[in-house]
Amino acid sequence: MSGMTAPLATPIPSIPLNDGHTIPLLGLGTWPMSDAEAAKSLPAAIEMGYRLIDTAAKYENEVGVGRGLAASGLPREELYVTTKLRGSEQGYESGKAALGRSLERLGLDYVDLYLIHWPLPRLDKYVDSYRAMVEQKDQGLIRSVGVSNFKTAHLKRLIDEIGVVPAVNQIQLSPAVARREVRAFHDEIGIVTQAWSPLGRQQRLTDDPTIGALAKEYGRSPAQIMLRWDVQQGIVTIPKSSDPERQRTNASVFDFELSDDAMARLAAMDRGDQAGADSDRHEEF
Secondary structure, three states: OOOOOOOOOOOOOEEEOOOOOEEEOEEEEOOOOOHHHHHHHHHHHHHHOOOEEEOOHHHOOHHHHHHHHHHHOOOHHHOEEEEEEOHHHOOHHHHHHHHHHHHHHHOOOOEEEEEEOOOOOOOOOHHHHHHHHHHHHHOOOEEEEEEEOOOHHHHHHHHHHHOOOOOEEEEEOEOOEOOHHHHHHHHHHOOEEEEEOOOOHHHOHHHOHHHHHHHHHHOOOHHHHHHHHHHHOOOEEOOEOOOHHHHHHHHOOOOOOOOHHHHHHHHOOOOOHHHOOOOOOOOOO
């Protein structure tokens, strides 16, 4: 490591998962970084204090993420690496082979968290994919098994058929797309909620007057207000940035607290699930 990047003033805390492991409450998203961008931006983020790095086979940057992790010089056990099974590789045998290829690209012996990227109910392979992941967890290739973009019905089916509650469900989540129903189910059965697109770019939330007013009140950036809303509720969040200054700003949300009134104002911004991606219909391969 370069020794040029000062550590965060307040370290990023971790929270427990239902399988005995823990997960950092804030990490670095890597979509849509290229291999070159990921390799370049990860070491500074890690030196700053990021430990959770989120990638996916679909992002086609696992090689660059692996290079960035190696260049950081940190021992493997101090890093927390998530990747995801892409739609075109879902299935029992194909899913097992896909993890092997992801590990090879990342240059790792195991991942801390492996997720099914989308349920793709039309394909109807997510139960078989999950069965393979649970076996690979038992083999030590995965520390924690989870899913991404799963609705309550998808989760219930997995749990009924496989009997292993996912550690994490990573979903599109922001004040505008608050996903109340699935989050209530997560809380009931012990799944950690993780937010992708936490800054609501599709809903242009950084320009929203409510968030602007709160940013002014707290002397913070709009992004910090939204990220604080996540972590204050125990929601793991993974904002993406390849810019070191923005990485620092995004992670500097553990030294202030939003009041109940501020949290209520943000909660009132929810536009319902229809404002986000519908995982019964959305397909990615």
